[in-house]
């Protein structure tokens with residue numbers, strides 16, 4: 173039904189999409205594009221194991237918590253003391 177070339181092309185397009193998605197999530201969008209375009213699924217594996225940029229790390233932490241009212245660093249929900257500035261979070265000002 174589909175030619176093998178068409179299936180390979182489809183798999184490659186999917187690998188570029190996954191690599192770009194991972195790159196955007198980890199704050200390396202250009203690397204996501206390049207790795208996906210030139211390395212395909214190997215690029216996806218590299219993007220999966222690469223560590224996120226500090227800014228992306230902060231964004232990821234903020235999705236599962238909130239910003240400390242004193243130092244603006246990400247803190248997990250339910251924390252009573254900020255792990256960054258050690259201030260008490262039980263009575264927010």
Ligand SMILES: [Zn+2]
Nearest residue numbers: 240243254257
């Ligand atoms: Zn703090």
